[in-house]
Amino acid sequence: MHKNSPQICSNQQGVHPDLGRILKRYQESDYIAPISERSRQTYEMLLEEIEHFDMPLILDSGCGNGESTVTLGKMFPEHFVIGIDKSHHRLQSGRRIFPELHEQCDNVIAVRAELVDLWRLFADDGVFFDYHFLLYQNPWPKKKHVRRRWHAHPVFPIMLELSDSLTMRTNWHLYAQEFCSALELVSGVYSTIQTVPQHHPITPFERKFLASGHTCYEVLAKLPEQADQALNEGI
Template identity: 45%
Template sequence: MPEDNNSRPVISNQTGLHDQLETVVRRHCTSPFQKPLADFNVAAFVEADQRLQQHGGPLILDSCCGVGASTRLLARRFPQHLVIGVDRSEHRLQRQWGELPDNALLVRADLVDFWRLARQAGWRPDYHFLLYPNPYPKKKDLKLRWHGHPVFPDLLALGGVLECRSNWKLYVGEMQQALKFLGVAADLNPVEMGDEPLTPFELKYARSGHQLWQLKAQLQH
């Protein structure tokens, strides 16, 4: 785990919920995302899907898993589940962060394609974690945040308990409001730190004195 305790808080030129949030979210729900799928993402998903079928048990998705520390920890906490961590960075996934449990899999893929493929394949995760995703704090970058991205409806269609954590309250607050627009209630509370942080970022931000926030919502398939 990193020792850095000087992480800067998120700085943004946006002080409240984005004024285009509802318009963007509703438009994405009525206009299916049509971007072509990349071949390497399809190949990565096929491998993951085969592993899931072989496992035959329940699934946990750990999206934006970074170095996979959270994937390893979740696999230990949920030994009956297959925990699939997905990140687009090969460099991060290849970093040595402890032994990978037998019920864990790390996949290099872009989630913009991976979530759509998972939806098409009928995946039904029990839990879906989004731990400290890039918040894209500039106001102009709303559509790069997951709740403002065209793939957001595909994320929601997977169902399960969605848990998103961030050190920027506005990020999870916007996600809570985006879900509310779509009839989904979400709880937003401070993170209660346990004995073992879920990710290196969680530890880094906590050591830097940041308030950490957790959104949880039960999604329908």
């Protein structure tokens, strides 16, 4: 990921005009898409790990190669950090690139699974995370693809049940604005947008974006003082 990354271009200007209608429809109906057997098996394994560690939980959704998961594990040593990514290749590359980090941080696990499935299973069982991190990507910049963005997906209201502390990062300011709007529409939570510091990137995408001169943005929803201080000092 050493090449420069182009800026995101979109034919959409401002928050999507249909966002409110889309989210209202989701809130008034049940999301009943089938959950794969592989996802259920992964979930059962994670429940065993959660019981074994018996620690407060942090969720790193879309963890890529696991670099952010390991970093969060070091920042929050009293928590068990679960990283989830759908790509086996990304997870394996992380273990090859920095195996020593995984060996030195024993309070983390990174697994391959579909986020939509795992979020629903966690919510169904009332599994609660002290902090939930959603760090890049998923922009889908074309206006017609708005429903593919996390905050306009049917699972979004369910995802918000997992934690009362949500941190999302992106290199597309409109995505951050829209995410804030969706949070307020669904939960009434007012959130702010901040710029990500240039030092200590914690994901390969963040490192590439910052090196390419992008501004990266962070949405904080009901962020407790403890996590806010750790993020400002450690990331």
